[in-house]
Amino acid sequence: MRFDLIFKHADMFLDSIVMTLELTVASLAIGMLIAMPVAVLRTMRLPYIDAVLRGYVFVFRGTPMLVQTYLVYYGLSQFEFIRDSFLWTVLRSPFNCALIAFSLNTGAYTAEILRGAIEATPKGEIEAAQAIGMSPLRMLRRIVIPGAFRRALPQYGNEVILMLHGSTVASIITIQDILGAGRTLNGKYYLAYEGLVTAAVLYLALTFLIAGAFGIAARHLQAHLRPASTR
Amino acid sequence: MKTIAAIAALLATTAVAGAAEMKVCVEGAYPPMSMMNEKGEIVGMDIDLTNALCAEIGTDCLLVKTDWDAMIPSLLEGKCDAIIASMSITPERAQVVAFTQKYLQSPNMFIGKADAGLTDTAEGLSGKRVGVQRGTIAHDFMAGEFADVELGLYGSEEDIYLDLTAGRIDAAFVDAGTGEIAFLSTPAGEGFAFFGAPHREVKYFGEGAGIALRPGEDELREKLNGAIKAIRANGKYMEINNQYFSTDQYGE
Numbered sequence: 125m126r127f128d129l130i131f132k133h134a135d136m137f138l139d140s141i142v143m144t145l146e147l148t149v150a151s152l153a154i155g156m157l158i159a160m161p162v163a164v165l166r167t168m169r170l171p172y173i174d175a176v177l178r179g180y181v182f183v184f185r186g187t188p189m190l191v192q193t194y195l196v197y198y199g200l201s202q203f204e205f206i207r208d209s210f211l212w213t214v215l216r217s218p219f220n221c222a223l224i225a226f227s228l229n230t231g232a233y234t235a236e237i238l239r240g241a242i243e244a245t246p247k248g249e250i251e252a253a254q255a256i257g258m259s260p261l262r263m264l265r266r267i268v269i270p271g272a273f274r275r276a277l278p279q280y281g282n283e284v285i286l287m288l289h290g291s292t293v294a295s296i297i298t299i300q301d302i303l304g305a306g307r308t309l310n311g312k313y314y315l316a317y318e319g320l321v322t323a324a325v326l327y328l329a330l331t332f333l334i335a336g337a338f339g340i341a342a343r344h345l346q347a348h349l350r351p352a353s354t355r
Numbered sequence: 356m357k358t359i360a361a362i363a364a365l366l367a368t369t370a371v372a373g374a375a376e377m378k379v380c381v382e383g384a385y386p387p388m389s390m391m392n393e394k395g396e397i398v399g400m401d402i403d404l405t406n407a408l409c410a411e412i413g414t415d416c417l418l419v420k421t422d423w424d425a426m427i428p429s430l431l432e433g434k435c436d437a438i439i440a441s442m443s444i445t446p447e448r449a450q451v452v453a454f455t456q457k458y459l460q461s462p463n464m465f466i467g468k469a470d471a472g473l474t475d476t477a478e479g480l481s482g483k484r485v486g487v488q489r490g491t492i493a494h495d496f497m498a499g500e501f502a503d504v505e506l507g508l509y510g511s512e513e514d515i516y517l518d519l520t521a522g523r524i525d526a527a528f529v530d531a532g533t534g535e536i537a538f539l540s541t542p543a544g545e546g547f548a549f550f551g552a553p554h555r556e557v558k559y560f561g562e563g564a565g566i567a568l569r570p571g572e573d574e575l576r577e578k579l580n581g582a583i584k585a586i587r588a589n590g591k592y593m594e595i596n597n598q599y600f601s602t603d604q605y606g607e
Contacts, residue, residue, distance in 0.1 A: 198514075201521035216523050218507070298507040298518075304489070308508065311490015 129313055130322050133305070140305035141326060147219070147301065148291045151226035152284060158231030163238035163272075164264070177235075184232035190293050193225040197297045222294040230287050237279045241272035274345045281338035285331050292327075302326050376414045377575075379405050380421040380435035387536050387599045388441045400604070403595040404458065404586075405439045408566075411582035411591075427452060430567060436575070438567040445561060452567040455579045460563030460606035462553030463493050466519065466534055467526040468546060475551025480504045483525040486515040493528050496559040512537060519547065526550075531602055555606050563606060 130137075162177050184192065200206050200215055214220050245268050253263040295304035306319030381397055382389045389399040397418055409416035419435045426438050430452060441461075444454045465485070467473040473480070480501055487494045489508040497506055507524045509515045515527045516538045527534070531553060538544040554560065566579055586592045587605065596604055 198517055198521075201518070201523065207522060212522075218523070296510055298486070298509055298514075300508060304508060307510075308490045308494070311488075312495065 125321070126313070126315065126318050129309065129315070130318060133309055136300075136305050136308065137302070137322060137326065140300055140302045141330075143299065144288070144291055144294075144301040144330075147222055147226065147294055147299070148284075148288050150223055151230055151291070152287055154223070154227035155230035155234050155287075158227065159234035159238055162231065162235035163242060164269075166235065166239050167242050180228075181232045181235055184229050185236070189225065189229045189290050190296070192229055193222060193293050193297060196225045197221040218294075218297045218299050222291075222297060222299060226287065226291065226293075229290070230283060233283050233286075234280065237276050237283060238272055241276035241279075242268055244275055245271055277338065277342050277345060281335065281342075284334055284338070288330055288334065289327060376416075377409065377437060378417045378419050378435040379409075380419050380426055380429050380438045380440065381405065382423055382426070382440040383420045384423070385441060387532075400595060400599045401439050401441055403598070404592070407586050407591050407595060408439075408458075408579060408582045411585050412578045427567065430569060433569075436568070436572075437579070441564045442567055443561055444563060444565045448567070451570075453570045453572060453576060454565035454567055455576050456583060457563030457565050457606070458583045459604055460555055460560075461530055461532040461604050462555045462602070462606065463496065463528060463560065464531040464534060464549045464553055464602075465526050465528050465551045466539065466544075466547055467550050469548040470546075471525070473526055473550045475554075477501060477503065479551075480526070484523070486518055486524040486527045488512055488515065488529070492559050492561070493530070496554065496556065497528055499559065500556075516543060532600055532604060535600060535602070549602075553602065553606075 162180070165173055166177050166181075168174075196215070197218065200211075200221075206212060206215065214224075249267050249271065250263070253267045258266065291301060292303040294301045295307060300308070302323045303320075306321075306323030309315065309319035309322065310317075311319075381401060383391050383397045383399075385399075385401075387399055389397065389401040392398050397420055402418065405416060405418070419429070421429050421435065421438075421440075423440070426440060426442070427448070429435050430438050438452075439458075441459055442448070444457060448454070465473065465475050473483070481503065484505045484507055485497060485501070486507040486509055487497050489510060494506070494508065497504065507515075507518065509518070512529055512533060515524070515529065518524050519527050519538075520543055527538075529538075531549065534549070539547060539549070555563075568576055568579075592605065593603065
């Protein structure tokens with residue numbers, strides 16, 4: 125292991141951590157904005173709209189994020205009318221392309237997680253809300269959505285970790301994320317694994333932090349589900 | 356029947372190999388330097404140069420097609436006596452083989468839109484985005500000499516050309532030889548051209564490619580060094596060069 129070379133490029137790796145976090149956090153945020161309406165609308169099973177939303181989830185969960193990113197980045201840029209339109213000001217940047225592909229992808233997964241959690245709302249909670257005369261919208265806001273978020277927490281934690289790991293796809297469309305920095309190190313010094321091991325360790329550390337944060341959140345938000353003696 | 360023919364051919368090759376005075380390891384998988392034609396023969400600029408050099412030192416040469424990974428081991432085991440395969444002279448390799456002087460030093464160059472009026476200066480490239488292959492000497496050069504220019508880091512040269520035509524990058528900085536063959540001379544490269552000077556700064560790009568020999572073969576090395584100088588002087592080198600490239604691949 126050439127630790128000297130890794131530490132010599134500590135700056136590059138620090139920048140790359142910022143890049144990976146920016147991409148992951150921004151994608152998750154936009155993905156959540158997509159997922160919430162999609163999940164609620166899907167539980168209502170509206171004609172036509174449901175078919176469209178199912179199609180969205182089907183396509184983005186059914187194809188690899190690598191392919192989606194490639195299509196957004198290299199695919200769309202092949203069309204001259206796109207390059208000539210205002211869309212190109214957005215799509216010209218690799219970061220935006222990654223953000224679009226990642227957000228749509230995590231949006232589809234998150235929508236399914238939320239939908240499952242909404243549909244798992246205990247009947248008793250609904251009946252109680254109706255019994256005291258809540259309107260459907262108020263019930264959604266006060267009972268169903270908060271409960272669904274609590275139930276979805278462990279699964280969503282997984283999705284966050286998968287999204288962090290999935291963001292490595294960005295390195296193939298010229299973005300210097302953590303994996304990109306590792307590959308640069310390998311290429312620069314003809315190394316076989318130093319760059320990749322460094323990247324792996326950094327992802328491991330970030331995953332550890334994320335898992336820890338979700339663990340703490342779960343302890344607080346799901347406190348009411350634990351046996352009384354441990355509360 | 357085919358098998359027998361193949362074995363016979365193999366034996367014949369071995370027999371000839373024994374008689375040849377110099378066996379040269381070549382690659383056959385690095386167009387346009389060394390490649391296979393439709394007939395299954397090895398052709399390319401490395402091959403033409405090999406023949407010219409062998410003629411110059413008055414030796415019969417036998418080409419031994421060898422995979423890149425096996426080049427140096429084959430040389431050291433005596434399966435061939437020289438490697439002529441665009442092999443860059445690097446300190447690591449120089450520890451195990453003896454290099455002749457360089458016979459090739461393909462420059463790196465910028466490619467951009469022919470009518471964009473780009474120049475290879477800090478001012479000319481300021482605010483532009485330049486594509487390079489990640490982790491290559493071209494990447495090092497850009498990071499070292501044009502620290503303020505935004506870089507797009509690509510996994511392969513093909514991806515660079517895709518984004519150059521799409522307009523996501525304003526210029527590419529690539530090996531001039533492959534840039535010309537793989538992009539500029541293809542329909543996709545229409546409207547694009549090299550700009551700026553050919554870059555061969557030793558600090559980044561090293562000394563070029565030499566012929567690798569077994570250590571201690573000083574007599575052969577001197578003969579080949581003389582032959583390289585001779586074909587440079589008598590125009591034979593450029594005659595071969597111009598069949599493949601529009602720029603001189605030898606350098607200074």
